[in-house]
Amino acid sequence: MLPPERAFVSRPCFRVVLWLAFASLCACGAASVGEKGRAVRVRLDSAELASAHEGERHALLIGINQYEDASWHGLRYPGKDAEDLGRVLADPRRGGFRSVTVLTRPEQTTRAAVLQALRTLAARPWNPKDVVVIYVSGHGTLARDARGDLQRYLVMRDTRFRDVQGTGLEMAALERELEHLGSRRRVLVLATCHSGTGKSLLPPAVLEELERTKGAFPPRPLEEDSRASLVLSASDWGETAREDDALANDIYTHFFVQSLDGRGDRNRDGAVSATEAHDWARRHTWTYTEGRQRPSARMTEVGADPVLLAGALTQPGQPEVFSYSPRLEGFTLKVDGVDAGELPGGVALPEGSRKLGLHKGGQLLWEDTVALRAGERRALDSLLREVSPGPQRTVALEVGALGFLDARSRREVLPPTALAGVGLRLGGVLLEQRLDVGVDLAAGQGRRALLLDVGGTVPVRHRVLMLGVTVGPSWQWGRLGLSTGPRVAALWLERSFQLDLLSQDERYLTVWPGWMAGVSWRLGTRFVLEAKGQLLWAYVPVDGRTRAVGFGGLFLGGGYRF
Structure with missing residues (x-):
């Protein structure tokens, strides 16, 4: 067993960047099992990896077992948890931290002493690539601040139950102290919870308020607003964290420390990162407690996870x-x-x-x-953002055919016409991102004989230009997409009769209502194949008479999403 205070020093090691805040609720005294109150593409070669993680690692670990105010019941293992973690971080064969300071004595765990230790740490010369890990194990609680807002507090040895606001260490204040550190890669470990049992005790007014709240606990207002980059917690919001006499540790902390012997090196790059250690501890804590404790994590920065807690990078992994x-x-x-x-x-x-x-x-x-x-x-x-980054835009080149639905109109008015065009679809731009808007433009021409009432078969050259707008919902199941909705199309039609004794041109412009339905298949994150069908209805003047006619079209295309 280590003495209550000990500073461990090892050789300089790799530097790392990130904030970690990990709430690993230490322990309550109970029977054998006690209770106490959760992109970026990176590809580097070995030399780049070593350079990215070059630097020193420092840790300040605080464990508080006993409290001056008897309202806070004593805990069994916070001090031992801090010492066990410190031993691993300082071991040159495992953590290789340059310095690890463990504070557990009564005079070192008051509010003033902890703040002074943080300020002393901030005063040392820091490189932006250095890593600092802060671990606090003890009671946690909720209380109203001076503005009346519910805040998260860490209970120091001298925190008074009737004056948490004035004598506790507010989570936000602790984070502000950490912001003064010259390192950009800071890790905050909070081994506390606020469930109201075990390693947590709530003032009567707060407890009464929470009991009136549906679901027993308010939304997660604390970790969500944390300025830390990575917050690791021994249990989820509102749950109870546990310590175990058989493990002689907080359950989550036991497996977190265990991961640092190399078992947590998930990607086999030679080092154990903060998220790898957390994931190892999370899985084993869940299994050990039979699902009663769910460690959680909150990240505000993602990427290469340069917070290495043990080992050294030997390969990309x-x-x-x-x-x-x-x-x-x-x-x-x-x-x-x-x-x-x-x-x-x-x-x-x-x-x-x-x-x-x-x-x-x-x-x-x-x-x-x-x-x-x-x-x-x-x-x-x-x-997911690559697939659906808010309003999704798709530009497509399309080819297809448009023609009358009835055979008589195809023989006498206009034969089926091949068209080519371009379309633009904007996803989720109307009605709170529930409706898409599509705009398309297509043109075509052809030459064919028509059967007229007078004159028999007559050769006709025709041109078609169509501009359409479609509004409607769409659905996505994996790679498959469906869309549908009402459509309005403006059609310009020209017919030119090619006779020896007569050359006559007819031009029409009309607007048609109708309906569109489409199906798509994604080829990766950017490219998509599309097929669309449409039905339109219009009144068209032909040979001095106005006909009510139906039009149908089928288009195939390839699109690019951006």
Whole structure:
């Protein structure tokens, strides 16, 4: 067992960039199991990887077991959790941190002492590529601030239950202190929760308010607004984190530390990153607690995850895909048709083209084939944005045919005409992104004999120009898309009779209402094949008489989405 305070120093190692805030709710005293109150394309060679992660790593780890105010019950393992994590981070064969400071003594864990330790850390010379990890294990609570807003507070040794606002450490204040650090790669680890049990205690007024709130807990207002780049939590919002006597640790912290011996190196690049360690601990915590504790993560920056907690990069490693976005939480990721796990989290894949899909409740949200290379990390959110980045624009070249629906009009008025044109479709621009708008222009001409009432068979040259607008919804199932909606088309028609004794031209301009339906098939994220059919109805003057006629058209095309 280590003494209550110890600073570990090892050789300088690789530098890293990112913020991590990880809430790993340490432990409550109970029986054997206690309770306590969740893209960017990167491809680098080995030299670039080493340069990107070059620098020093420093850690400040704080564990608070006992409290001056008896309202906060004592905890068993926060101090040990901080020491166990510190030992691994300082080990030259594992974390290789240049300095690791562990604070657990009573005089070191007051609000003033913790703030002073943070300011002392900020005063040292920092390189922007340095990594700093801050870990705090202890009680957490919710309380009203001076403005009356509900805020998240960390309970220090001297925090008074009746004056949390004045004596606790507000989460936002802790983040502001971290912003003063010269490193751009900062990791904040918060081993606390606010469920109202175990390692969390809520003031009566707050508890009463939450009991009146449907669902027992308000929306996630705290981590969502965090300025940290990566927030790792031992349990999800409103859940209870647990410690276990058999593990002699907070459950999540036990597996987080375990991952740093190399077992968490998911992509086999020689190093364990912050997200890899979290994913290892998340899966094993979920299994160990039989689903009662769901570690979670919040990220505001994604990409190469340069926060390396153990090991050293020796090669680019396998490509990875991942998501820590709340909007994709609970979706199942399938790779080449096989379940690869539930989000949030990440998975390492073999190089090459992989068919990825997101499923939930038997429904397919998205599916695409993605080419992956060694060293890449692809955020699923960015892949979805490539497919649907708000209003989707598609430009298509089209060819097809347009003709009367009835045989008499095809014989006597205008034969079927081949057309070529261009179309533009804007996805999700009307009625809160529920309706698409399409505009198309097509032209064609031909020469054919028509059968007239007087004169028999007469050769006729014809020209057609059509401008149409379509409005309607569309649906997407993986690569397959469907669209439909009402259509209005303006048609300009010219007929030129080619007789020896008569040369006569007729021109008509009319506007037709109708309906369009289309089907599409995506070829990757940008290219698409389309087929569209349309029906139009109009009154057309022919030989001095006005006819009510129907027109039909079929078009095939290839489009580019941007």
